[in-house]
Amino acid sequence: MGFAMNDEWIKTNTFHYARFCDLNQVMAAKEKKGVTISLCLPTLNEEKTIAKELVILRSELMARYPVLDEIVVVDSGSTDNTRHIATSFGADVYNADDILPHLDKFKGKGENLWKALYITKGDIIVYLDADIKNIHHRFAYGLIGPLLLDNDIKFTKAFYDRPIAIGKNKIRPTGGGRVTELVIRPLFSLFFPELTQILQPLSGEYAGYRAIFENIPFPIGYGIETSMILDIYHKWGLDVMGQVDLERRVHRNQDTKSLGKMSFAILKTFINRKVQLNLIDLKNEMFDEMIQYKLIKGRIEPDIFRYEGHERPPIVEIPEYREKFGIDTGPQH
Amino acid sequence: MDDYLQRLPGFVDVIGSAMETILTNILLIGQIPAPTFQEKVRTAVFLERLADFQVDECTTDGYRNPIAIIRGTSRAKPPIFVVAHLDTAYEKTVDHNYTVKEKTISGSGILDNSVGVGALLSLPEIFRRLELTFESDIVLAGVIQSIGKGNLRGIRHLLKTWSTPIRGAVIVEGGELGRLNYYSDGMIRGEIICRIKKTEGQAHGTKVNAILVLNQVINEILELRLPQRPRSEIIIGKITGGIKHGVSAQEAKLGFEIRSDSDKMVRMLHNDIKDIIDGISHEYDVDLGLSTVSNVNAARLKFNHPLVKAATQVMETLGLNPVSEPSESELSIFLSRKIPAVTLGVTHGKHYLDQYSTMAIAPAFKGLAQIIGVIMAINNGVCDER
Numbered sequence: 001m002g003f004a005m006n007d008e009w010i011k012t013n014t015f016h017y018a019r020f021c022d023l024n025q026v027m028a029a030k031e032k033k034g035v036t037i038s039l040c041l042p043t044l045n046e047e048k049t050i051a052k053e054l055v056i057l058r059s060e061l062m063a064r065y066p067v068l069d070e071i072v073v074v075d076s077g078s079t080d081n082t083r084h085i086a087t088s089f090g091a092d093v094y095n096a097d098d099i100l101p102h103l104d105k106f107k108g109k110g111e112n113l114w115k116a117l118y119i120t121k122g123d124i125i126v127y128l129d130a131d132i133k134n135i136h137h138r139f140a141y142g143l144i145g146p147l148l149l150d151n152d153i154k155f156t157k158a159f160y161d162r163p164i165a166i167g168k169n170k171i172r173p174t175g176g177g178r179v180t181e182l183v184i185r186p187l188f189s190l191f192f193p194e195l196t197q198i199l200q201p202l203s204g205e206y207a208g209y210r211a212i213f214e215n216i217p218f219p220i221g222y223g224i225e226t227s228m229i230l231d232i233y234h235k236w237g238l239d240v241m242g243q244v245d246l247e248r249r250v251h252r253n254q255d256t257k258s259l260g261k262m263s264f265a266i267l268k269t270f271i272n273r274k275v276q277l278n279l280i281d282l283k284n285e286m287f288d289e290m291i292q293y294k295l296i297k298g299r300i301e302p303d304i305f306r307y308e309g310h311e312r313p314p315i316v317e318i319p320e321y322r323e324k325f326g327i328d329t330g331p332q333h
Numbered sequence: 334m335d336d337y338l339q340r341l342p343g344f345v346d347v348i349g350s351a352m353e354t355i356l357t358n359i360l361l362i363g364q365i366p367a368p369t370f371q372e373k374v375r376t377a378v379f380l381e382r383l384a385d386f387q388v389d390e391c392t393t394d395g396y397r398n399p400i401a402i403i404r405g406t407s408r409a410k411p412p413i414f415v416v417a418h419l420d421t422a423y424e425k426t427v428d429h430n431y432t433v434k435e436k437t438i439s440g441s442g443i444l445d446n447s448v449g450v451g452a453l454l455s456l457p458e459i460f461r462r463l464e465l466t467f468e469s470d471i472v473l474a475g476v477i478q479s480i481g482k483g484n485l486r487g488i489r490h491l492l493k494t495w496s497t498p499i500r501g502a503v504i505v506e507g508g509e510l511g512r513l514n515y516y517s518d519g520m521i522r523g524e525i526i527c528r529i530k531k532t533e534g535q536a537h538g539t540k541v542n543a544i545l546v547l548n549q550v551i552n553e554i555l556e557l558r559l560p561q562r563p564r565s566e567i568i569i570g571k572i573t574g575g576i577k578h579g580v581s582a583q584e585a586k587l588g589f590e591i592r593s594d595s596d597k598m599v600r601m602l603h604n605d606i607k608d609i610i611d612g613i614s615h616e617y618d619v620d621l622g623l624s625t626v627s628n629v630n631a632a633r634l635k636f637n638h639p640l641v642k643a644a645t646q647v648m649e650t651l652g653l654n655p656v657s658e659p660s661e662s663e664l665s666i667f668l669s670r671k672i673p674a675v676t677l678g679v680t681h682g683k684h685y686l687d688q689y690s691t692m693a694i695a696p697a698f699k700g701l702a703q704i705i706g707v708i709m710a711i712n713n714g715v716c717d718e719r
Contacts, residue, residue, distance in 0.1 A: 047434075048432050049432075051433035051434060051435070052360060052431065052432070052433040055353050055356045055357055055360065055433060056353075056357045056360060056361070058353050059353035059354045059356070059357040060357060063353055063354065064354065081435075084435075085434070085435055088435050089435075090353075133428075133430035134364060134430050136361065250428075250430055
């Protein structure tokens with residue numbers, strides 16, 4: 001079966017970061033809109049990369065060009081020096097468990113991003129992974145640019161050519177995006193062909209207006225990027241989204257088993273969303289365990305990864321959030 | 334004490350307040366691979382950064398050295414050059430992404446010469462924060478094709494084609510803080526390649542071994558009598574050769590450097606090595622070739638030159654103990670053109686020669702204050718007195 005999809009989006013809503021490299025123009029647009037901008041770095045043992053991200057972003061987008069109003073680090077309980085280093089380089093550092101402490105505690109990137117909504121003040125939130133080895137301030141201003149200079153775009157997502165760091169100090173020039181090509185793209189092609197125009201739906205760098213993020217649920221773990229796209233697409237349509245070419249991003253390579261776990265979480269999130277949106281019926285509950293195998297002393301042993309798929313509700317439904325941001329505290333649905 | 338010297342200790346804290354910008358410059362320039370002869374992208378970023386800091390003129394010279402000029406207040410005073418070489422010893426395939434820790438930055442080429450270039454890029458912002466202006470134009474030059482086979486081509490071309498007199502120069506190297514280079518040895522850097530002549534019908538050539546031939550060359554070089562005056566030395570620095578353990582090497586290469594404070598002695602030693610090679614080539618019936626990779630002439634400022642004295646005072650005012658050794662770098666080219674110049678190091682570091690070299694962050698603020706002090710000394714006329 002074919003689908004007559006809107007294939008114009010990729011032409012009209014795809015940008016290159018260089019279009020927004022005039023930071024005076026970005027600042028003027030920010031002033032004109034009268035918005036504030038927060039940047040959040042979710043961390044878990046990122047002592048090797050966090051300082052560099054903070055140095056460059058604070059220098060270029062706070063000290064020299066005040067594009068960002070705050071940078072916060074939300075940490076999942078790092079056991080290395082991440083929090084100490086981040087503090088010493090000027091970030092506001094939070095332990096995720098200490099934010100809205102009366103709620104059940106979960107560990108995961110999605111949890112940190114969701115809680116960041118509570119502690120940040122900005123009208124626009126920029127989320128960057130904290131493990132970007134070749135960090136450059138374009139990662140932030142490239143995502144912010146379309147939000148300020150295009151009145152229709154409310155959410156931006158990065159794409160790039162991702163070299164993989166292999167072995168000791170060597171870079172393989174192309175690669176990455178295996179889960180995207182083997183899992184996400186086939187799923188989007190089967191169910192939401194328009195979304196295939198998003199070139200790297202799993203990229204960890206995105207930005208958007210608070211009004212978008214506060215109204216969507218956040219899965220705790222790997223499924224956050226997939227669910228975010230599906231929810232924004234379902235609620236507001238494709239046209240509020242933009243994607244930005246940030247050119248090159250160097251990241252740590254992950255082994256196939258890790259990618260398998262990631263794929264499991266993404267598939268579960270995706271199928272759950274399909275059920276919630278009444279797009280499919282599931283006759284049986286899905287299981288929570290990804291079963292892989294490993295060889296231990298000549299014996300094959302199961303290696304089980306448990307992913308229950310916990311999800312935070314839209315934060316606008318949390319009374320403390322509504323109170324903090326002065327939102328009408330009437331009954332929520 | 335001169336007025337500018339009294340101000341120097343106070344500069345350190347102001348420079349420290351620009352830490353994020355200084356480190357960003359080091360990171361953004363250093364993370365771009367720039368092996369010698371492939372500095373194009375780094376050159377572009379160098380100019381972009383300086384243009385972004387509102388430097389008056391940013392351009393490249395005819396050899397594609399990037400230069401930027403901060404205009405001075407007097408048209409009568411010749412310009413002061415601040416120079417750092419852009420190229421590094423690492424290939425593009427090597428990871429150039431640096432690791433920033435609380436007190437250090439590590440990565441390929443950080444000390445040679447990302448810190449130097451990053452410091453140079455930070456000068457316009459530091460001048461602004463210190464509210465410093467100069468009579469002379471300040472020419473910020475990132476020179477290409479400096480190290481190894483580059484043979485200082487970038488700086489040679491820049492100075493050869495610069496049309497006006499130059500008042501003085503500061504060459505900026507990443508480390509080591511405390512170095513004060515004001516003289517250069519004469520130097521010839523050469524390569525000797527041994528190739529075994531192929532004989533038909535022998536799968537692995539003859540039984541002559543290229544590595545053993547070079548070993549003989551080394552032995553005869555070591556037997557050369559080196560005088561104590563003029564001070565001279567021959568350094569055997571590199572050797573490569575062979576394919577696998579069980580096969581006689583058919584080709585081998587030896588890298589060496591002759592240094593002396595006398596150009597004549599350098600030439601004599603070079604001729605001696607040439608004679609050794611001719612002899613061994615004949616004796617062993619092998620192809621033995623000698624090529625020159627780079628060379629510079631000996632040149633120096635005297636210790637009592639006002640620039641050297643001023644640089645020493647600047648360093649001592651900042652609590653630094655000047656250490657002087659010969660330096661065969663951009664300094665040689667300035668001095669051989671009779672332009673007073675010194676080389677200074679920005680900070681302390683370790684593992685200079687490997688991919689995990691590390692710079693210390695905090696000492697760099699004093700290192701930058703020292704560079705600014707010497708620029709101020711030149712602007713005050715210490716190079717004008719002869």
